[in-house]
Amino acid sequence: MATELTWLGHSAFRLDTPGGKRVYVDPFLHGNPRCPESELEPERCDLVVLTHGHGDHVGDTVSIATRFGCPVVAQVELRAWLTRQGVPDDGLAHSPNKGGTVSVGGVAVTLTDANHSSSTADGTYAGEPCGIVLTLEDGARLYFAGDTNVFGDMSLIARLYRPDVAVLPIGDHFTMGPQEAALAIDLLGVIRVVPCHYGTFPLLTGTPEALRELVPDGVEIIAPAPGETVTL
Numbered sequence: 001m002a003t004e005l006t007w008l009g010h011s012a013f014r015l016d017t018p019g020g021k022r023v024y025v026d027p028f029l030h031g032n033p034r035c036p037e038s039e040l041e042p043e044r045c046d047l048v049v050l051t052h053g054h055g056d057h058v059g060d061t062v063s064i065a066t067r068f069g070c071p072v073v074a075q076v077e078l079r080a081w082l083t084r085q086g087v088p089d090d091g092l093a094h095s096p097n098k099g100g101t102v103s104v105g106g107v108a109v110t111l112t113d114a115n116h117s118s119s120t121a122d123g124t125y126a127g128e129p130c131g132i133v134l135t136l137e138d139g140a141r142l143y144f145a146g147d148t149n150v151f152g153d154m155s156l157i158a159r160l161y162r163p164d165v166a167v168l169p170i171g172d173h174f175t176m177g178p179q180e181a182a183l184a185i186d187l188l189g190v191i192r193v194v195p196c197h198y199g200t201f202p203l204l205t206g207t208p209e210a211l212r213e214l215v216p217d218g219v220e221i222i223a224p225a226p227g228e229t230v231t232l
């Protein structure tokens, strides 16, 4: 079974893994103007993974976790805040920090660096923003950069984890835009890229078309419509 990735608009993704797990990354569903109506109420969830504490990434995490009783992996301060919001306490089992890896049912979650900010909707300090490397049951690796600019240590992420696919923000304003994303692709050494964090609000002006013009032949910019599933 292949990996199926469904974009839910903004930076929200639903991932169906080769082992049959359903994973949500940054599940901003309600309030996300580009999340399809049919995706607002998840049918099931085995794991939620978060990059940082901003509301457009934490999104529906608390309701999903309490409804399905699934683990939530997030950077340690953010995970502690989520526990205070009602996510079941897991005794730090799913509270790594950068460089750490947590395995949940055959899916390994590694937190990487990201350059951004992080606080929760009520203004609480939420640690540092992160990127995520997911290593799936078949060994496939997906790198979700989270919200970030480009940074040179993306080359370390490439050396360490050799991601098969990179999910990169391209909207500009709050994150990198296409110009920086093109350099990120070079540093990461990836040839398959899924753009996100664009088109949600008028401020986010970067587009997949602009990115395509900046990358060499052989780099595939995979840009599903909201609600569309791509097989990786």
Ligand SMILES: [Zn+2]
Residues within 6 Å of the ligand: 011, 054, 056, 057, 147, 174, 197
């Ligand atoms: Zn964001």
